[in-house]
Every structure is written in structure tokens, then in C-alpha cells.
Amino acid sequence: xxxxxxxxxxxxxxxxxxxxxxxxxxxxxxxxxxxxxxxxxxxxxxxxxxxxxxxxxxxxxxxxxxxxxxxxxxxxxxxxxxxxxxxxxxxxxxxxxxxxxxxxxxxx
Amino acid sequence: xxxxxxxxxxxxxxxxxxxxxxxxxxxxxxxxxxxxxxxxxxxxxxxxxxxxxxxxxxxxxxxxxxxxxxxxxxxxxxxxxxxxxxxxxxxxxxxxxxxxxxxxxxxx
DNA sequence: TATATTTGCAACCATATAGTTGCACAATGG
DNA sequence: CCATTGTGCAACTATATGGTTGCAAATATA
Numbered sequence: 714x715x716x717x718x719x720x721x722x723x724x725x726x727x728x729x730x731x732x733x734x735x736x737x738x739x740x741x742x743x744x745x746x747x748x749x750x751x752x753x754x755x756x757x758x759x760x761x762x763x764x765x766x767x768x769x770x771x772x773x774x775x776x777x778x779x780x781x782x783x784x785x786x787x788x789x790x791x792x793x794x795x796x797x798x799x800x801x802x803x804x805x806x807x808x809x810x811x812x813x814x815x816x817x818x819x820x821x
Numbered sequence: 822x823x824x825x826x827x828x829x830x831x832x833x834x835x836x837x838x839x840x841x842x843x844x845x846x847x848x849x850x851x852x853x854x855x856x857x858x859x860x861x862x863x864x865x866x867x868x869x870x871x872x873x874x875x876x877x878x879x880x881x882x883x884x885x886x887x888x889x890x891x892x893x894x895x896x897x898x899x900x901x902x903x904x905x906x907x908x909x910x911x912x913x914x915x916x917x918x919x920x921x922x923x924x925x926x927x928x929x
Numbered sequence: 930t931a932t933a934t935t936t937g938c939a940a941c942c943a944t945a946t947a948g949t950t951g952c953a954c955a956a957t958g959g
Numbered sequence: 960c961c962a963t964t965g966t967g968c969a970a971c972t973a974t975a976t977g978g979t980t981g982c983a984a985a986t987a988t989a
Binding site: 719721722724725727730734737738783785786788789791792794795797798799801802805 | 845894896897902905907909910913
């Protein structure tokens, strides 16, 4: 739990993905977040710590409340990793397109 | 290990991400894949099983060899999940753009 | 047919993980 | 100042995870 911690590991947990989605549009306090789940406040708190550790969210103190906000830019790192495959699925699509063209050409 | 198993959990492991990248362009056998890592063949074999279970890769028997191929379409599911945040980071970018425009307007 | 190669699978182990309970600390309100 | 509220953190537990070793099955080669 306190060892290697990266974005991919962070989003592996379904609760954490739900938290990310929940606060994506609006920063929320731990209590408010916990109310959206079956999980206890402490459990959510642990998830928030993990998400904070890998900088996917950032806490903003406001009086005694802490609003957690999504760091959308960090989410882009996942997008960045997918980039390499995006090229491939475009190529495969083009190859399919080529095959279809040949079939069409044969028919004529 | 034998319970819930989804794509996000699959890509949480760095070795599995490396395997995915490795076979992205060309299908490979377990032995060939294992040679690229420090990990033992059996360890790689387990990772391949996990990746197969969540249909990120598919085995193709060829004689006594099995070629594992990446299912690029399955990778798109991650892309699909990111879609919701893509909208947000575009909005945030536009907001920033707006702020910059106002600063520029003030200067004139 | 006997042997080697390629692979998967089960059993086991050390460690990581998610969750719970209990407590401490800071800020707010009476 | 005292009680309440919002939060984090440490200790503990059950389970999940990744890795290793050993074995079995299937295909290929001599």
C-alpha cells in the first residue's frame, strides 16, 4: 500500500474511478464523497490519500473543510499511453479499408 | 487473483503494460515474450492468462506454439472511459483561453 | 517409439491491498 | 472554554496479488 503507486494502479480500483468521475465536474469534501458510496468515510479517506499521492487529485483547504479537485492534466497521462495504440487501431482500420476496396475492385 | 478482473486492473501491472506494448505490433509466443523480461516464463504465462481472461489479448494456436495477439478494440474501452474527462479538459482549456482573451482586451 | 520443446496449471509463499475500528487534531459555534 | 464537526492516521484483519517450483499435456523431431 505504501510502495509503488502510479496512475494506472490508482484507476484500477472501481471505487477510485467512481470518485474521480464524481469530483470531475465539481470539487467535493471527503464526507460529501463518502455519502455517494456504501463505503465508510475512512475507506474513502484512504482512497483520497492514494489519489492525492499520485497527484490525480489535489486538496484545497477551506476552513475546516477540504475540497478535493480532479487534476485533469494528470488524466492526460493515461491518454498519452493510449496514443501508441491509437496509431495501431487507425492502421488496422485502414488495412480493413484496403481489403474492402480490393473486394470492391474485384467485383467490378 | 481469480475474482473480479477488468481491463483497468489488467493494465495496472507494469509488466502487463509492457507485454501489451510488446505484442501490439506483432503477435508473439509466451517464450518469445518472456525473453524480453527478467520475469520467468511461468510468471509471464500468468500475466498472459490474466490478459486473455479480460480479452485484451487472444491466443492463436499454431502447431505447438501459441501466438498472443493484442485486441486493439478492447483497448478502446479505456479510451472510452477517458472520453468524459476529455470534454472537461477541453472546457478548462477554453476557460483559460477566455481568461487570456480578457487580459489581452484589458491591455489594449 | 523415445526424447525434446512449448505451453498451461496447481500448490505454495511473501507481500500488497482494501476495509474496519479507534483515536487524535484542528476549526467552528455556543 | 467546551462540544461538535470535519478530517487524517495508525493498527489490525481478511483477502488479493505476483512470483516461484514442480508437474502434466500436446506437438514436433530423432
